[in-house]
Amino acid sequence: MNIRDPHRFSNELEHDVVQRIIARLESRAKDEVFTRLFDRYAQHIELDDSSRVLDLGCGTGAIARSLARKPNFSGRIVGVDQSEAFIEAARRFSADEQVGECVEFLVCDGHCLDLEDASFDVAIAHTLISHVSDPATVVQELARVVRPGGTVVIFDGDYSSLTYAVPDHEFGRRMDFALAHASFNNPHIMRDLVRMLPDYGFGVVTTLADVVSEIGTASYFASFADTYAPLVVSSGLMAQHELDHWLHLIERAKDDNTFFAACNYYAYILERF
Numbered sequence: 001m002n003i004r005d006p007h008r009f010s011n012e013l014e015h016d017v018v019q020r021i022i023a024r025l026e027s028r029a030k031d032e033v034f035t036r037l038f039d040r041y042a043q044h045i046e047l048d049d050s051s052r053v054l055d056l057g058c059g060t061g062a063i064a065r066s067l068a069r070k071p072n073f074s075g076r077i078v079g080v081d082q083s084e085a086f087i088e089a090a091r092r093f094s095a096d097e098q099v100g101e102c103v104e105f106l107v108c109d110g111h112c113l114d115l116e117d118a119s120f121d122v123a124i125a126h127t128l129i130s131h132v133s134d135p136a137t138v139v140q141e142l143a144r145v146v147r148p149g150g151t152v153v154i155f156d157g158d159y160s161s162l163t164y165a166v167p168d169h170e171f172g173r174r175m176d177f178a179l180a181h182a183s184f185n186n187p188h189i190m191r192d193l194v195r196m197l198p199d200y201g202f203g204v205v206t207t208l209a210d211v212v213s214e215i216g217t218a219s220y221f222a223s224f225a226d227t228y229a230p231l232v233v234s235s236g237l238m239a240q241h242e243l244d245h246w247l248h249l250i251e252r253a254k255d256d257n258t259f260f261a262a263c264n265y266y267a268y269i270l271e272r273f
């Protein structure tokens with residue numbers, strides 16, 4: 001088996017894969033599902049004129065740019081990602097959207113941040129923690145760079161709940177498992193995190209839970225399947241003919257409006273003690 005979460009190794013990907021992921025991150029950021037989930041947890045973040053915000057694992061900078069567009073925001077946002085190509089795209093998009101003035105992007109590994117202790121009021125990790133090599137070290141770094149009393153939001157899916165319906169339930173169950181394990185280094189991290197947080201100096205202020213589902217028509221989950229389903233074969237978890245059959249069933253479900261897919265997402269709003 002050769003399981004290799006592409007986001008975990010985002011600084012080692014081939015050019016065309018990088019371009020596909022940049023397109024997927026940007027189209028996802030415009031999807032109604034993404035904006036609804038972000039807007040929901042963003043209501044729990046208090047920002048003032050001088051807030052310093054870290055967007056860790058920022059990818060193309062979708063979250064950083066959304067925050068920078070907020071009316072009256074005049075603080076500073078630092079987007080950090082290990083992928084030079086994603087950071088280059090983030091800088092380009094923020095210049096195009098003219099939000100560059102309050103946002104800065106850095107290439108850096110979330111396991112050893114080149115950032116001062118207690119230098120942020122708020123940190124957000126939006127769909128990062130499911131991908132990193134060592135979630136505990138990243139949580140420790142978040143605790144180090146956020147000031148006592150500051151806020152950390154960790155948002156991600158619980159990917160044991162990721163499911164696409166196909167008529168043969170056993171085949172569907174195997175494909176769901178393969179998709180979760182081929183695409184995410186830590187598919188169950190959101191349920192593990194609740195045990196880890198007190199050890200790293202965090203208290204849970206609020207947790208938000210959302211079932212994301214698409215029934216009949218497909219957009220968010222169709223784009224996820226197009227980008228990541230091929231990984232079930234390259235990882236050795238499924239055979240090519242099984243993937244082809246699954247993709248055919250998903251296409252048919254989209255065509256005749258019988259599509260069904262779902263996943264549970266969680267936002268942990270944390271206080272740094």
Ligand SMILES: C[S@@+](CC[C@H](N)C(=O)[O-])C[C@H]1O[C@@H](n2cnc3c(N)ncnc32)[C@H](O)[C@@H]1O
Binds near residue numbers: 057060062083108133
């Ligand atoms: C699913 S993407 C999310 C991107 C962005 N937060 C968004 O929601 O559009 C995961 C991101 O985590 C980054 N990443 C993975 N491991 C990392 C690490 N150890 N340090 C920094 N970034 C990392 C990847 O390069 C990728 O950009």
